[in-house]
Amino acid sequence: MPDQPAYTIAVRALCEFTAKRGDLDLRFTPSPTAQQGMAGHKLVTARRGERYQAELSLSDTFGPLQVRGRADGYDPGLNQVEEIKTYRGKLSAIPDNHRHLHWAQARIYGWLCCKLLNLQEIRVALVYFNIGSEKETVFTELQSANALREHFRGHCERFLDWAQQELEHRVKLDGALTEMAFPHASLHPGQRELAAAIYRCTLHGRSLLAQAPTGIGKTLGSLFPMLKAWPAARLDKIFFLTAKSSGRQLALDALTEIGHGIPLRVLELVARDKACEHPDKACHGESCPLARGFYDRLPDARQAALKGAQLDRHVLREVALEHAVCPYYLSQELARWSDVIVGDYNYYFDTSAMLFSLAESKEWRVGVLVDEAHNLVERARAMYSATLDEARFRSVRRTAPPALKRAFDKISRAWKTMSSEQATDYDVHAHLPGRFIEALENMIAVVTDMTDMTGFAGEQPAALDRETLRFYFDAMHFVRIAERFDTHSLFDTTLSPHASTRRTTVLCLRNRVPGPHLKSRFARAHSVALFSATLTPMHFYGDMLGLPETCLQVDVESPFHADQLQVRAIANVSTRFRDREQSVPRLVDIITDQYRRAPGNYLSFFSSFDYLDQVANALLREHPDIAVWMQSRSMSEADQQAFLARFTQTGRGIGFAVLGGSFGEGIDLGGTRLIGAFIATLGLPQLNPVNQQMKAHMDGEFGAGYDYTYLFPGLQKVVQAAGRVIRGQTDQGVLYLIDDRFARADVRRLLPSWWRVEIVRHITASTPAARASALL
Numbered sequence: 001m002p003d004q005p006a007y008t009i010a011v012r013a014l015c016e017f018t019a020k021r022g023d024l025d026l027r028f029t030p031s032p033t034a035q036q037g038m039a040g041h042k043l044v045t046a047r048r049g050e051r052y053q054a055e056l057s058l059s060d061t062f063g064p065l066q067v068r069g070r071a072d073g074y075d076p077g078l079n080q081v082e083e084i085k086t087y088r089g090k091l092s093a094i095p096d097n098h099r100h101l102h103w104a105q106a107r108i109y110g111w112l113c114c115k116l117l118n119l120q121e122i123r124v125a126l127v128y129f130n131i132g133s134e135k136e137t138v139f140t141e142l143q144s145a146n147a148l149r150e151h152f153r154g155h156c157e158r159f160l161d162w163a164q165q166e167l168e169h170r171v172k173l174d175g176a177l178t179e180m181a182f183p184h185a186s187l188h189p190g191q192r193e194l195a196a197a198i199y200r201c202t203l204h205g206r207s208l209l210a211q212a213p214t215g216i217g218k219t220l221g222s223l224f225p226m227l228k229a230w231p232a233a234r235l236d237k238i239f240f241l242t243a244k245s246s247g248r249q250l251a252l253d254a255l256t257e258i259g260h261g262i263p264l265r266v267l268e269l270v271a272r273d274k275a276c277e278h279p280d281k282a283c284h285g286e287s288c289p290l291a292r293g294f295y296d297r298l299p300d301a302r303q304a305a306l307k308g309a310q311l312d313r314h315v316l317r318e319v320a321l322e323h324a325v326c327p328y329y330l331s332q333e334l335a336r337w338s339d340v341i342v343g344d345y346n347y348y349f350d351t352s353a354m355l356f357s358l359a360e361s362k363e364w365r366v367g368v369l370v371d372e373a374h375n376l377v378e379r380a381r382a383m384y385s386a387t388l389d390e391a392r393f394r395s396v397r398r399t400a401p402p403a404l405k406r407a408f409d410k411i412s413r414a415w416k417t418m419s420s421e422q423a424t425d426y427d428v429h430a431h432l433p434g435r436f437i438e439a440l441e442n443m444i445a446v447v448t449d450m451t452d453m454t455g456f457a458g459e460q461p462a463a464l465d466r467e468t469l470r471f472y473f474d475a476m477h478f479v480r481i482a483e484r485f486d487t488h489s490l491f492d493t494t495l496s497p498h499a500s501t502r503r504t505t506v507l508c509l510r511n512r513v514p515g516p517h518l519k520s521r522f523a524r525a526h527s528v529a530l531f532s533a534t535l536t537p538m539h540f541y542g543d544m545l546g547l548p549e550t551c552l553q554v555d556v557e558s559p560f561h562a563d564q565l566q567v568r569a570i571a572n573v574s575t576r577f578r579d580r581e582q583s584v585p586r587l588v589d590i591i592t593d594q595y596r597r598a599p600g601n602y603l604s605f606f607s608s609f610d611y612l613d614q615v616a617n618a619l620l621r622e623h624p625d626i627a628v629w630m631q632s633r634s635m636s637e638a639d640q641q642a643f644l645a646r647f648t649q650t651g652r653g654i655g656f657a658v659l660g661g662s663f664g665e666g667i668d669l670g671g672t673r674l675i676g677a678f679i680a681t682l683g684l685p686q687l688n689p690v691n692q693q694m695k696a697h698m699d700g701e702f703g704a705g706y707d708y709t710y711l712f713p714g715l716q717k718v719v720q721a722a723g724r725v726i727r728g729q730t731d732q733g734v735l736y737l738i739d740d741r742f743a744r745a746d747v748r749r750l751l752p753s754w755w756r757v758e759i760v761r762h763i764t765a766s767t768p769a770a771r772a773s774a775l776l
Contacts (some may be wrong), residue, residue, distance in 0.1 A: 006064040007167055008067075008068065009065060009066070009068075009159070009163070010067075010361065011068070011105055011112075012361065013361075014067055014108070014155055014156070014159055015101055015108065017159055017162070018104070018155045018158045019100060019104035019105075019155065021100065021295050022095075022097040022285070022296065023284060023291055023292055023293060023294055023295070024288075024291040024326060025097070025283075026284060032086045032088055032131050034352075034357075035483055040086035041086065044072075044073075044084050044127060044129050044136060045072070045073050048073060049075070049077060051077060052076075053074045054073045055071075055072070056071040056074050056081075056116075057070055062152070062153060062157075062160075063160060064164070064167065065156050067108070067112075067152070067156065069108075069109065069112070071083070071112070072084040072127075074113055079121075080122070080123040080124075081106070081110050081113045081122055081123070081124055081125065082106075082126075082127050083102060083105055083106035083109060083127065085127065085128050086128075086129050087131070088130070089448035090449065091128055102126055103126060104151075106125070106126050107124055107148055107151045108148075108151065108152050108155065110124040111151065111152040112152075114145040114148055114149075119145055120145050122145070122148070123140050123141070123143075124148075125139065125140045126138070132445050132448070169263060172263050173230075173262070173263050173264065173339065176264075177227055177228060177230050177231055177262065178231050180227065180228060182224060183220075183257040183258055183260070187217075190213060190216035190556045190559045192221075193212075193554070193556045193557065194212045194216070194222065194556050195222070197552065198222055198225040198226055198229075198529045199226070201527050201552055202226050202229035202235075202367055202529075203233055204527075205233070205527055206550055206552055207522055207527065207547055207550070207551040208528070208529040208531075208551065208552045209530050209535060209541060209542060209547060209553045210529065210532075210535075211534070211536060211554070211555045211556060212533060212554075213533050213723075213752070213754075214533040215559070215723075215727045215729075215731075216556070218371070218533075219254045220254040220257065220258070222240075223238075223240065223254050223255060223369065224258055226369060226529070227258065227264075229367075233526060235365050235367050235526065236366060237338070237339065237340070237341060237359070237365075238339065238340045238341070238368075239343070239367070239369070240342045240369045241343060241344065241347065242342070242344060242371045243371070243376070243666075244372075246666045247372060248343070248344075250371075251371070252266065252268060252310065252312055255310065255340060256310060259310065263309070264309060264339050264340060265338040265339045265340070266311060266338065266340045267316075267335060267341045267342070268342050269331055269335065269344070269347055270328075270343075271344070272328045274313070275313065275327045275328035276326075276327075276328060277290060277321070277326070278290065288326070289324065290327075291326060297324060297325050298330070300323055301320060301323035301330055302330075302337070304319055305320075305330065306334070306337060311331075311334060316330065316334075335354065335355065336362070343355070345375075346379075348521060349383060351477075351481070351484075351517075353521075356521055356524065359525070360524060365526045366524075366526060367526055367527045368525045368528040368529070369529050370530040372532050373530035373531055373535065373541070373545075376545060377713075378713075380517065380518055381511045381514050382511075383511075383514070384481060384511040384517045385481065385508065385509060385510050386474070386478040386482075387474075387478075387507065387509075388478055388506070388507045388508075389504070389506050390415055390504035391504040394412075396408075396467050396468050399465060400464075400468050403446065403450055404446060404447070404450075404468075407443035407446040407447075408443065410442060410443070411436070411439040411443055414433065414435045414438075414439045415436060418505060418507070419503060419505045422493055422495060422503075422505055425495045425689075426495070426689040427492065427493050428490055428491070428693055429491045429493065431491075432509075433491070433507070436507075437479060440478060440479050443472075443475060444475060444479065447472055482509060486516065488515070489509055490693060490697070491507075491509055492510060492690065492693065493506065493507055494506045510690070512697050513543070513544060513701065514545065514546070515544055515546025517546075518546045519546040519548075522545075530547075533720065534719045536712075536715075536716075536750050537712065537750070538553045538555070540707075540708060540712045543701075543702055559729055560729065560754055561754060562756035565725060565726050565732075565734070565755065566735065566758070567734075567758060568734070568735070568737070568757075568758050568760050569737045569742035569743055569748075569758065570590060570736060570737065570738045570760050571740045571743040571759050571761045572761055573680075573738050575607065575680050575682075576739075581614070584614050584618050585618070587615050587738065590678065591615075591619065591654060591678050591736075592622075592623050592626065594678075594734065595654060598675065599652045600652055600675040600676070601647045601651050601653060601654075601655070601669070602655070602674070602675065602676045603655045603656075603657060603674060603677045603721075603724060604654055604657070604677070604678040605657055605664065605680065606657075607659060607680070607683070609631075609632075609633055609658060611680070611681075612630065612631070612656050612657070613630070616630050627653030628654050628656065629643060629646050629653065629654075630655070630656040631656060631658055631663060635662065640662055640663075643655065644663070644669070647669045647673040647674055648673060649671055649672050650672070659681055659683045659718070660683060660717045664717060664720055664721040664724075665720040665723070667724060668727055669727065670727035670728050670731060671727075671731065674725055674733070675725070675732070675733045675734070676725060676733050677725050677733075677736070678738060679722065679735070679737055680738040681738075682711075682714045682715065682741055682742070683713070683714035683717035683718050684711070684713075685709065685710055691709055695709040711746070712750070715747065715750040715751070718737070719750075722737075735755075737757070742757075742759075
């Protein structure tokens with residue numbers, strides 16, 4: 001064993017590895033929020049005497065291990081070290097295996113305290129604090145230093161083989177990444193510039209916002225440089241975060257290309273509902289066979305899983321079922337031991353993000369790659385917003401169990417008061433509804449108390465049906481978002497459009513600028529690189545996302561040239577709502593004229609399904625020989641694949657889609673699979689009271705209300721959709737931007753610089769040849 005410790009682990013992480021046993025059991029829920037937990041700790045320690053030492057920093061070594069942590073508190077008068085655990089509901093609902101884990105941590109802190117203070121014995125206290133009643137329940141035991149030292153050594157010995165394996169893995173990985181070569185003969189134009197910027201930022205611990213055109217290989221061009229910088233930057237993990245499952249697959253494919261001969265552990269995270277093997281069963285050992293004895297079988301499953309290089313959802317499922325453990329919770333465990341983790345934005349940026357929480361608690365040095373980063377603005381707004389619908393609450397209330405009647409009556413009265421004060425269809429309020437939030441908190445407490453009587457079916461109290469349970473979790477989210485409420489959000493109420501005889505309201509805590517919430521996420525990472533083909537203007541995304549002032553901004557030059565894409569802005573057609581019906585014949589003419597002139601596959605984008613249907617049906621009536629296929633509302637994944645399958649290299653026809661939907665980004669139709677696109681909208685968000693409130697806030701905050709609320713988000717969708725046409729350096733195509741506003745200079749400056757936009761002001765002739773000659 002080396003003289004100096006080579007592997008550092010936190011007390012909690014050590015115990016989670018060595019002391020967890022028995023069933024996976026999620027019945028001990030809901031747990032306090034992070035803020036409630038911290039507040040509970042502060043309240044307990046504030047009750048102690050002046051000599052009480054809170055957050056006592058402790059450590060010891062065992063061979064190559066350094067074990068460190070912060071004891072919640074030490075009372076020198078009582079010679080007592082305390083481990084504080086906050087909870088909600090009944091103390092008796094805490095499972096025995098949770099208590100076993102808590103005692104393991106408390107006793108290790110007991111030894112570390114004895115070592116630091118040279119004590120022969122110490123009183124070890126496990127303090128359970130109920131955040132609802134603010135009552136403490138304290139369990140204590142007097143332990144000798146020798147007994148605690150043996151306890152500490154026992155846990156270290158159980159972890160030592162794993163630590164040695166991890167040390168060897170890290171040495172091999174660092175060496176392989178240092179020698180790693182790019183998997184192709186050379187980098188594409190643009191890809192090299194992006195890769196160089198990410199490499200430098202990773203080395204120097206900076207953030208990067210990079211606009212890089214579609215088709216240059218951004219996924220490979222971002223993963224490779226961050227991996228190459230890994231040894232010098234001393235990274236522990238890389239998180240590759242995506243908005244859609246297609247982005248996850250591209251990352252996994254790129255990592256397969258990179259990973260030949262490199263001992264790189266890659267893990268794909270998927271949502272629980274997609275990973276669950278028994279959706280009809282609850283997440284505890286009495287119900288689900290994959291939860292029964294989960295922690296007893298976990299060591300073998302964990303060891304087997306890490307023998308593979310890439311743990312995508314399919315490989316992970318095979319390993320999990322072979323060892324009879326839950327695939328989803330096995331993936332949660334493997335996140336601690338994987339090198340590159342591929343998953344959705346929410347795993348790092350959401351209110352209760354798992355990867356962010358792990359990075360915080362384990363002090364990981366992480367590099368974060370954010371794919372298609374233009375999506376993060378709206379996704380983050382949704383993460384930090386909350387909505388409750390009174391009509392749905394009334395439906396839930398009618399079928400709620402008797403034990404919830406009083407709690408629901410209290411919510412109903414508070415809601416009725418707000419509804420009666422609603423003067424208009426839409427109201428914005430200066431203050432949060434304190435009485436209403438108190439009623440929600442009371443209901444949450446009642447449900448929590450019910451858990452001890454009814455038991456939990458996974459995370460579902462057995463007495464609650466699906467809709468009641470859904471309202472319960474929505475209410476919890478509403479309360480948690482209310483705790484974060486500040487000037488970057490607003491509280492608004494809207495009269496429900498589906499109210500029939502009795503009017504009802506929809507309450508919304510609506511985030512406007514997610515930046516204040518995301519700043520801690522960026523600050524926690526060693527380096528973050530956000531990249532997309534549409535990040536114009538960059539200051540908009542910097543403001544919205546709360547990027548650090550030191551964030552480097554790079555606009556990668558496009559490898560494409562103007563001769564590849566004919567861009568025509570049709571300036572004598574209006575697609576505004578009031579003009580849509582009148583515009584339909586013109587749109588049919590424009591689309592069919594281009595199709596007759598150059599038959600092939602085209603995509604047409606519209607602002608709504610109604611507008612799409614009008615144009616598509618008119619085209620079908622007038623030109624029944626042209627093949628047409630249309631996006632529909634709520635398309636299944638299979639339907640989406642069937643839509644895309646129509647775009648073959650030799651195919652001919654026109655696909656109709658909604659701008660900003662499934663087919664406006666993230667699809668690759670290279671070569672002759674797609675030779676042109678028609679975009680009959682600027683993509684501007686609807687003009688409604690909510691967006692007008694957003695505009696007013698953006699005016700006050702950034703001095704650019706219309707741009708930040710309407711123009712920038714709209715044009716981003718236009719450019720994304722247009723990017724479906726040219727995917728490679730040999731592709732050729734045509735793009736029609738159909739609306740008179742595309743002729744405006746302030747709109748055109750938001751379009752890619754390599755486009756050469758031809759403004760068409762008159763298309764009035766009746767034949768295709770005459771119309772073609774009218775192009776300016």
